Amino acid sequence: AQSVAQPEDQVNVAEGNPLTVKCTYSVSGNPYLFWYVQYPNRGLQFLLKYITGDNLVKGSYGFEAEFNKSQTSFHLKKPSALVSDSALYFCAVRDLNAGNNRKLIWGLGTSLAVNP
């Protein structure tokens, strides 16, 4: 069964430090992987995606994610965290081999708190 796991409910980092938000996935075929961010009382915003090609994907607001096929992971990273990065982060996957299935499988979200 397809699934996405975000093992950490909350991540706390100090401003200026690097941050990592973890995501692992399980799909039967090749994955399309996405990261979204949700600020309080706002809709989700697309950050970045991995489809194919370079395993390191760069996205919005200085975020990047590394696709690791052997570890079935797609961790979100940023070299230097900002207080304004504090938000809820969701990882999502779609199974490439699912035909016309456009449904995303979502992780439960990780709350990122960046402390000044």
Add this chain to the structure above:
Amino acid sequence: AAGVIQSPRHLIKEKRETATLKCYPIPRHDTVYWYQQGPGQDPQFLISFYEKMQSDKGSIPDRFSAQQFSDYHSELNMSSLELGDSALYFCASSLGGRSFYEQYFGPGTRLTVT
């Protein structure tokens, strides 16, 4: 740039009433998705439409129905509302018939059932 528009932004209904949520996708986007998000929870996929046809179905209750119209906007109709239906309802849209495109989310409709 134009974004996904949802209306109303806030809605208060009583138990057993009906509600209709509207979603206007980004121009030229042909796919619409509906999600329900409870407090502190991940978005739960309800249903999606591609080119005015239902494409995927998730955890949408039988009391709910949805459709996509010729202008690609979509409406989520909710009947016999229950307290547990109180949530944020997001609409998202995307372009094209391929599965690797990203979804763009609207600001959501906050439904409160009393």
